[in-house]
Amino acid sequence: MLFLQVSNLIYVDQPTGTGFSYSSDRHDIRHSEAGVSDDLYDFLQAFFEEHPELVKNDFYITGESYAGHYIPAFAARVHKGNKAKEGLHINLKGFAIGNGLTDPKIQYAAYTDYALDMGLISKSDHDRINKILPVCEVAINLCGTLFYFLFTICLSSISIDSFELCLGEKEKGRGLMK
16 A cells, blocks of 8 residues: 555645745735744645545644744644634644754753764863853844844854854864864
8 A cells, every 4th residue: 555545745835935935925924933823724724625525634734843833833723723613624633843943042052962972072162162152042032033034044044153163163174064
């Protein structure tokens, strides 16, 4: 039996403006988990209206990486819609997040311990990096308060800089970034 004979998959690249998704109207860009969740919920309602034969199937929501922010919010939105009897009932059975970024402050702070335990950095690098972690935490807090386009730039720079900073200096030929 083939996987395709026993399941159905829907891939949605969201929120609008990420990956391959786009819009020519800047008002389509959402700036919150609630906005993203509402858009995806509305999409599913329209999808199941067009494909009523699928609405009875078990439904699971999955995502990875930054989707760690959106998946729980979307699952909560589906649950809320079901409870309020909004539109079609979506047979939500669960959700899964792979390698999700759910809380950068907590996760980034754990990188140095992981890198040390895995032998990627020395104890002196570990200690040096942990001394400047409060600066990184301030940057993470500031990212959450800026406009969306600045937030995106900030998040990208934090991701790149965290690897360069936390896993060795590329100029010295150390770490994963050499």
